Amino acid sequence: MAATGGGVAWVWGANDAETTASTPSKAPAVARADCATKGKVPGSGSTAQENAMKYWIRQYERACPPVRIAYNPLGSGAGVVQFMQKSTTFGGTDSPVDPEENPPDPGVCSGGQVINLPMVGGSIALGYSVPGVDDLVLAAETIAKIFDSKITKWDDPAIRKLNPGAELPSLPIRAVHRSDDSGTTQNFQAYLAGAAPEVWQHPAEKAWQGKGGESASGSTAVATAVASTAGSIGYFELSFAAARHLTTVRIDTGASEPVAASAETASAGITDGTYPIVLVSYEIVCETGNAADTLPALKSFLTYTASDAGQKLLSTIHYAPLPESVAAEVRKVVSTLS
Numbered sequence: 292m293a294a295t296g297g298g299v300a301w302v303w304g305a306n307d308a309e310t311t312a313s314t315p316s317k318a319p320a321v322a323r324a325d326c327a328t329k330g331k332v333p334g335s336g337s338t339a340q341e342n343a344m345k346y347w348i349r350q351y352e353r354a355c356p357p358v359r360i361a362y363n364p365l366g367s368g369a370g371v372v373q374f375m376q377k378s379t380t381f382g383g384t385d386s387p388v389d390p391e392e393n394p395p396d397p398g399v400c401s402g403g404q405v406i407n408l409p410m411v412g413g414s415i416a417l418g419y420s421v422p423g424v425d426d427l428v429l430a431a432e433t434i435a436k437i438f439d440s441k442i443t444k445w446d447d448p449a450i451r452k453l454n455p456g457a458e459l460p461s462l463p464i465r466a467v468h469r470s471d472d473s474g475t476t477q478n479f480q481a482y483l484a485g486a487a488p489e490v491w492q493h494p495a496e497k498a499w500q501g502k503g504g505e506s507a508s509g510s511t512a513v514a515t516a517v518a519s520t521a522g523s524i525g526y527f528e529l530s531f532a533a534a535r536h537l538t539t540v541r542i543d544t545g546a547s548e549p550v551a552a553s554a555e556t557a558s559a560g561i562t563d564g565t566y567p568i569v570l571v572s573y574e575i576v577c578e579t580g581n582a583a584d585t586l587p588a589l590k591s592f593l594t595y596t597a598s599d600a601g602q603k604l605l606s607t608i609h610y611a612p613l614p615e616s617v618a619a620e621v622r623k624v625v626s627t628l629s
Contacts, residue, residue, distance in 0.1 A: 326355035330588025335363035336370020336383030338510035339475045339528040340572040343411045343610050344383065347596045354595075358588045366509060368472025368497050374575055375399060380585050381593070382575040385474020386497070403579030403629075408621050410596055412611035414552035415479050415568040418517050418537035419524040421445055422460060428453045430543040431486035431567070437524065438466050438483070439491065440503030445522065453543060460522075467516045467525035470506035472497040478570040479526045486567060528570070529557070530609040542567060554606035569611070579629045590628055597621040 334344075341364035348360045365373070367384040374382030375395040382388075387407040395405055417434065419427060424445075429437070433449050436442040442449060446459040469476045474497060481495035493500035505523075507513045514531040517523045524540075529552050532539050541549035544567055550556055556566035574593060581589060595601045602612040613621070 325591055325594065327358050327588040327591040329357050330585050331359045331361070332380045332585050332588045332592060333361045333363075333378075334370075334381040334383060334574070335365050335373050335379050337367045337385050337474055337572050338364040339385050339413060339415075339570060340383050340411055341510065342528070342530040342534070342608060343572075343605060346605075346608055347592075347601055350601075351592055351595050355591065358591065360588075360592055364509060364511075366469070366471040367474035367477075371575065374405075380576075380582070380589055383572060384575060385570045385572050386477050387573055388575050399580070400577035401580035403577055405575055406578045406624065407573045407575055408593065408597075408624060409571050409613060409617060410574050410621065411572050411605060412557055412613065413570055413572065413609070414529040414554070414557040414566055414611070415475060415482070415526050415570055416529040416532045416552040417524060417526055417540035417568075418514060418532040418535070419540060420517055420521055420537070421462065422521055423458050424460075425538055426457070426541070427538070428541045428543050428549045431483065432490050434540075434542075435483045435487040435491040437464055438468065438504060439493075439501045440466070441490070462522040465520055465523040466504040467513050467523055468499045468501060468504050468506050469508070469510075469513060470499070471508045474572070475510065475526065475528065475570060479568060482568045526568075528610075529553070533609050554609055554611050557611040558606075576628060581628055586628065590625055593625045594622055597625065
């Protein structure tokens with residue numbers, strides 16, 4: 292059912308065919324979420340958490356049918372703006388919001404402040420389409436040079452050195468980046484700046500800083516561009532690569548073997564750096580001053596997403612669940628929202 296509010300068009304519910312095949316069909320028990328009896332809760336933001344949000348909404352609405360949740364994956368930058376303008380009840384972002392740097396409009400969070408709730412982790416995968424290459428290893432410096440237009444052919448000596456024996460074609464590299472302000476972009480650029488500082492001398496901003504390349508708005512569009520264009524490579528949360536059956540890069544971190552992107556290596560990467568390009572995605576909400584007609588449903592839904600039922604199956608759709616100690620703290624904070 293569609294509705295409008297705050298200049299935004301909402302589609303309530305999330306029965307999206309793209310993730311249905313990879314989503315467990317059995318709805319988890321969510322009694323601990325204490326289903327609200329009514330409410331429509333709009334959110335928007337991060338595309339990295341889009342597929343997790345589709346899963347959560349589908350399962351929650353099956354268990355709590357009077358409540359409707361909407362999530363519009365516009366990107367972290369747009370999600371923060373919409374929340375700060377009171378167009379949404381919660382926002383999704385792949386980097387925590389500093390309320391002093393991003394103050395909300397008057398009347399948003401009356402009497403309180405914006406808070407960041409970590410909700411899901413994931414790998415930022417590098418998906419690629421290179422004919423004849425089904426296993427590709429890259430290192431931080433080569434990745435930085437590819438996305439800064441300093442390496443422009445797939446048979447470049449630096450790539451050959453990392454892939455001995457591979458039949459790399461003399462094909463132009465088409466590096467695809469996000470055109471919108473994106474937390475995924477910010478995390479990816481932070482990795483490049485930290486792991487290859489002599490090569491990647493750009494700031495870790497939500498806006499893309501590299502030279503050249505091609506662009507698309509949102510993770511879905513970047514993944515689609517890579518899947519449909521020979522010679523292309525792009526970055527997005529791992530579930531988007533899985534949905535399009537894209538092969539992903541293994542990263543040479545200096546360990547004994549290059550590391551592939553997976554839910555397991557992302558979980559490890561959050562704590563000890565096993566897979567080096569990871570993100571934590573957050574929901575931003577008001578500590579106090581939430582609308583009375585949406586507060587019970589908001590608290591119910593976020594309690595579910597941070598519950599064992601909401602977290603434990605995330606790895607089956609290529610996300611990294613929160614450590615239980617973190618999830619427990621998130622549930623505690625959610626219970627105090629007012």
